[in-house]
Structure formats: C-alpha cells, structure tokens
Amino acid sequence: MKRDKFSQNIMALENVDVSKYSVEEILSKALDIGENLLKCGGEPHRIEDTIERICYSYGAVATDVFALPSLIIATIRMSDGKSKSQIRRVYKTSNNMYRLEKINDVSRRLCDGKLTLEDVDNEINQIISHKPFSRYIVLLGGVIAAGGFAVFFGGGLTDALVAAVAGLVVSIFNMHKVKFSSNFFYVALVSFFGALVGIGLHKLGVGENLDMIMIGTIMLVIPGLAFGNAVRDLLFGDTVSGIIQLVQAILLAVMVAFGFIAAIIVFGGVLN
Amino acid sequence: MPYIIKIIAGVISTVGFALIFRLKPSRLPFAALDGLIACVSYFAFTELIGGDFLPNALAAFLTAFAAEIFARICKAPATIFLLPGCIALVPGGTLYFSMSNLLSQNYIEAGKSLLTTVVVGIAIGAGIILASLLRIVVFKLVKKYKR
Numbered sequence: 001m002k003r004d005k006f007s008q009n010i011m012a013l014e015n016v017d018v019s020k021y022s023v024e025e026i027l028s029k030a031l032d033i034g035e036n037l038l039k040c041g042g043e044p045h046r047i048e049d050t051i052e053r054i055c056y057s058y059g060a061v062a063t064d065v066f067a068l069p070s071l072i073i074a075t076i077r078m079s080d081g082k083s084k085s086q087i088r089r090v091y092k093t094s095n096n097m098y099r100l101e102k103i104n105d106v107s108r109r110l111c112d113g114k115l116t117l118e119d120v121d122n123e124i125n126q127i128i129s130h131k132p133f134s135r136y137i138v139l140l141g142g143v144i145a146a147g148g149f150a151v152f153f154g155g156g157l158t159d160a161l162v163a164a165v166a167g168l169v170v171s172i173f174n175m176h177k178v179k180f181s182s183n184f185f186y187v188a189l190v191s192f193f194g195a196l197v198g199i200g201l202h203k204l205g206v207g208e209n210l211d212m213i214m215i216g217t218i219m220l221v222i223p224g225l226a227f228g229n230a231v232r233d234l235l236f237g238d239t240v241s242g243i244i245q246l247v248q249a250i251l252l253a254v255m256v257a258f259g260f261i262a263a264i265i266v267f268g269g270v271l272n
Numbered sequence: 273m274p275y276i277i278k279i280i281a282g283v284i285s286t287v288g289f290a291l292i293f294r295l296k297p298s299r300l301p302f303a304a305l306d307g308l309i310a311c312v313s314y315f316a317f318t319e320l321i322g323g324d325f326l327p328n329a330l331a332a333f334l335t336a337f338a339a340e341i342f343a344r345i346c347k348a349p350a351t352i353f354l355l356p357g358c359i360a361l362v363p364g365g366t367l368y369f370s371m372s373n374l375l376s377q378n379y380i381e382a383g384k385s386l387l388t389t390v391v392v393g394i395a396i397g398a399g400i401i402l403a404s405l406l407r408i409v410v411f412k413l414v415k416k417y418k419r
Contacts, residue, residue, distance in 0.1 A: 041293075041351070041355075042349075042351070043351065046349065046351075095292075095293045095294075095355065096293070096294050097290075097293045097294055097295045097296075097299075097351070097352045097355070098294045098295065098296055099294075100349060100351065100352065101296065101299075101348045101349060101352055104348070104349050105348075132296075133291075133294050137291055138291060138292055138294065140288075140291060141287075141288045141289065141290070141291025141292040142288065142292055143288070144284055144285065144287065144288035144291075145284075145285045145288025145289050145291075145292065145359075146285075146288075147284075147285075147288075148281045148282065148283075148284035148285030148286075148288055149281070149285045149360075149364065150281075151277065151278065151281035152278050152281040152282045152285060152311075152360065153364075153365045154278075160281075171292075211368065211369070211372070214368055214372075215364055215365045215368045218364045218367065218368050219285070219359070219362065219364040220292075222362065222364055222367060225354075225355055225358055225359065225362060225396070227362075227393035227396070227397070228332065228358065228361075228362075228393055228396035228397045228400060229397070229400075230397070231393060231394050231396070231397020231398065231401075232397045232400045232401050232404075234397070235397060235398070235401045236401060236404075253367060256367075257367075257371045257374075260368075260371060261371065261375055264372075264375060
C-alpha cells in the first residue's frame with residue numbers, strides 16, 4: 001500500500017471490509033475529523049490531506065476537498081458511481097496542540113485500518129471531553145512567555161516581572177472570552193488592558209524600560225506565526241486560504257495597535 | 273554573555289508558548305529544543321550575515337526542518353513543534369516600535385520598522401516553505417535508499 005500525497009494513489013484498505021459503509025457515512029466521518037482538526041488549529045492543507053486520505057482508504061475513487069480557515073467543502077465519488085458532497089462551517093478556531101495531535105492520530109489509525117469508522121465519534125468525544133491541562137498551567141505559560149520575551153528583546157529583570165504581570169492579565173482575558181463580541185474587537189480590548197497594566201506599573205516606578213515591557217506583552221497578543229503561515233500558504237499555492245490568513249493577521253495586528261495606542265492615550269498620550 | 277541570557281529567555285518563552293498552545297508534557301523538551309535552535313541560529317546568523325531577511329529566513333528554515341525531524345521521531349504533526357519553536361522569531365519588537373513611532377509622529381522610523389516587520393514575516397514564511405520542500409526531497413531519498 002503506497003501512500004504519497006503527490007501521486008495520490010492511496011489504495012482502499014485491504015484488511016477492512018469497506019463496502020459495508022455508505023457514502024454519507026464515510027464522508028461525514030471524514031469531515032468530522034477534518035472539522036475538529038480545523039477547530040484546534042490545523043492548517044487547511046493538512047485538513048485537505050487528511051480528508052482525502054480517509055476517503056481514499058475507505059474506497060472512494062475520486063475525492064475533491066477544499067478547506068479554508070473557516071470552511072470545508074468535500075465531494076467524494078465511489079466506484080459504483082454514487083457521489084456525495086458536504087460542507088462544514090467552522091466558526092471558532094484556537095490553538096490546542098494536544099487535541100490536534102490526538103485527532104491526527106485518530107485519522108492515522110483510521111487510514112491504517114486499526115480503527116473502524118464506528119469508533120470515530122466515540123474517540124473524538126473522548127478527546128474533546130478530556131482536558132489534561134488545568135487553566136493555571138496555561139496562565140503560567142502566558143506569564144513566563146511575556147516575562148521571557150521582555151528579557152529576550154533586551155529588557156532587565158524588573159521589566160520581565162512587569163511584563164509577566166501584564167501577561168497574566170492578558171492570559172486571564174484570553175481565557176474567559178466573551179461570547180458575543182467579535183474576535184477583532186476582543187483582541188483590541190485584551191491588548192488595551194495588558195498595555196494599561198504595563199504602563200501603569202511603569203508609571204508607579206516598577207521596571208526600567210517601558211518598550212521592553214510592552215514588547216513582552218505584545219508577543220502574547222499578536223497573531224504569532226499567522227503571518228509566516230499565510231506567506232507559506234501563499235507560496236505553496238493555497239492562495240485563497242493564504243490571503244484569508246494574511247488579512248486576518250494584518251487586521252489582528254492593527255487591532256493590537258489600537259488597543260496599545262488607546263492605553264497610551266489614557267496615560268497622557270506620549271510614551272516615555 | 274548577553275546572548276546567553278537572551279537565548280535562555282527565548283527558550284523560556286518558547287516553553288511558555290508551548291504551555292499556551294497546550295502541548296503534551298512529553299513534547300515539551302522537543303519544543304524547547306526547537307526554540308533553542310531558533311534563538312541560537314537567529315543570533316548566529318545575525319552576527320555572521322547581518323540584515324533582516326537572511327538571518328530570519330535561515331533560522332526559520334532550521335527551526336522548521338528540526339520540527340519536521342521531531343515530528344518523525346514523535347510520530348506527531350510538525351506544527352506542534354513549529355508553532356512554539358518559531359515564536360521567538362516573530363517580529364513583535366519591530367511591530368511595537370512601528371506603532372510607538374507612529375504615535376509620536378516619527379513617520380520615517382515607523383515606516384522603517386513596519387517594513388522590517390513585513391520583511392521578517394515573509395522571511396519566516398520563506399524559511400518554513402524551504403524546510404517543507406527539503407523534507408519532501410529528503411524523505412523521498414530516504415525511502416528510496418531503504419528499499
């Protein structure tokens with residue numbers, strides 16, 4: 001059995017009787033996996049690849065998948081000529097690497113025939129309901145990331161402490177996301193409060209270099225690798241998802257800037 | 273000496289981001305190692321070559337390729353190591369300086385920092401894509417030789 005993305009000759013599984021599954025069943029289970037991968041931070045081309053692999057392994061002769069950061073479209077055709085299309089819309093994505101790894105593992109086992117299609121729902125529910133990380137660990141992550149970056153960009157120890165406090169505020173805000181607000185607005189709000197704490201503590205005399213404090217805090221709210229990922233997607237030929245990610249990254253960066261500028265204006269307008 | 277402190281700080285922040293991204297605890301050492309590769313190679317290439325594009329592109333390339341290797345070792349997606357690993361390269365500093373210069377109406381400085389941010393972002397993307405191209409070539413060759 002040869003599996004190679006670029007030659008796309010993935011054979012149907014030999015150790016599993018794939019003919020007992022209906023087209024709908026195969027497609028919707030594959031899309032379930034794809035949707036959950038997208039929700040926990042998988043890249044669009046990974047989702048396309050995963051869905052194609054699952055469908056080919058379960059006997060599809062043609063699979064057309066198109067994934068965007070918020071949408072998956074898939075059509076499969078079986079050897080008897082039956083075809084089926086489904087669309088999934090994904091509203092909220094976040095980076096949860098534990099889930100990404102586990103769900104990726106589910107799809108891998110599914111393609112190896114070690115897992116049957118019936119078990120997929122059960123496995124996914126188990127993964128989603130299992131939360132091995134307490135929220136304090138995530139808060140700790142935000143604190144040490146902000147503090148570390150303050151030093152990384154050239155700050156001192158006191159700068160790191162102030163940035164860590166601001167990072168804690170940002171992480172707490174990130175944890176209790178308000179449901180009704182738009183993501184962009186929320187990012188501006190989070191950056192505003194993070195910057196407010198940073199500048200406030202600096203005005204009180206804690207910390208030496210305000211710039212480093214702010215950079216430590218900003219690293220938590222800017223869209224991380226989104227820009228690099230967007231460029232990667234664009235260069236790889238996934239133009240549409242690349243453009244979407246690019247626009248999202250730019251908008252988020254602008255929102256972060258708005259939040260920071262608002263905080264600076266609250267404290268009198270000019271830095272330093 | 274300051275480089276050592278900066279590198280340690282970079283690795284600590286990498287681990288922090290790994291916690292934010294909820295990596296499995298058993299993957300944390302690999303993510304930290306990836307962050308170490310990113311920081312060390314970034315500073316080394318900045319000293320050796322200078323400029324903005326090449327050091328970031330090369331560092332991102334090494335980081336991404338290391339992430340691909342870790343992915344093979346751990347049988348996990350490469351993103352898991354790449355996302356926290358590359359975070360130290362993300363141009364947060366220049367983004368902040370472009371913003372603060374814009375606010376104090378230093379438009380020339382602001383433009384400079386903003387362009388640097390964009391160039392570094394493109395460099396990271398280019399480095400990552402180079403690594404994934406190399407992965408395809410290398411793993412195909414490995415497959416061929418194993419047969």
